[in-house]
Amino acid sequence: MWYYEKKLQYPVKVRECNPRLAKFLIEQYGGADGELAAALRYLNQRYTIPDKVIGLLNDIGTEEFAHLEMIATMVYKLTKDATPEQIKAAGLGDHYVNHDSALFYSNASGVPFTATYIQAKGDPIADLYEDIAAEEKARATYQWIIDLSDDPDLNDGLKYLREREIVHSLRFREAVEILKEERDKKQFY
Numbered sequence: 001m002w003y004y005e006k007k008l009q010y011p012v013k014v015r016e017c018n019p020r021l022a023k024f025l026i027e028q029y030g031g032a033d034g035e036l037a038a039a040l041r042y043l044n045q046r047y048t049i050p051d052k053v054i055g056l057l058n059d060i061g062t063e064e065f066a067h068l069e070m071i072a073t074m075v076y077k078l079t080k081d082a083t084p085e086q087i088k089a090a091g092l093g094d095h096y097v098n099h100d101s102a103l104f105y106s107n108a109s110g111v112p113f114t115a116t117y118i119q120a121k122g123d124p125i126a127d128l129y130e131d132i133a134a135e136e137k138a139r140a141t142y143q144w145i146i147d148l149s150d151d152p153d154l155n156d157g158l159k160y161l162r163e164r165e166i167v168h169s170l171r172f173r174e175a176v177e178i179l180k181e182e183r184d185k186k187q188f189y
Helices: 019-030 035-048 051-079 084-089 093-099 124-148 152-184
Strands: none
Touching (some): 035 124, 051 124, 084 093
């Protein structure tokens, strides 16, 4: 059962129109290590994971959709008043020609989202290690975007998202340990 509260998980504020920062953030919208890929990966993997940790994948997978909503809001706010000249100067001219100001699942270089980003081996421990790596890559990407940003309001939201990646990584690490214990007791495999 889904329950959708009609507000963002964390407030999104931006100081001013900045299509250049929006271009960077699009990486976390539709890139290989972005929020859509994470949400789909975890919600898919839950079907081949033992019951002891299935809820974790469901919880984190749905939270990733909340993060996707935050990124979409950030991109919207950073571009809503941009002129075509500002869009072009930010390197988003191709995006503008194809989508105007609509969001489109692609990475920061404009490469469209692909299902090949979604890893699932079917081995619970291998999948969880993949998930840990995905969270750490997302954390690093958020940090790099923060490093490029001069907007303290935007950075507040980005820091929140970065910290959630750390929490998710830690939770996946705990799940690996639980499953290793179970495997060692020969309760699965």
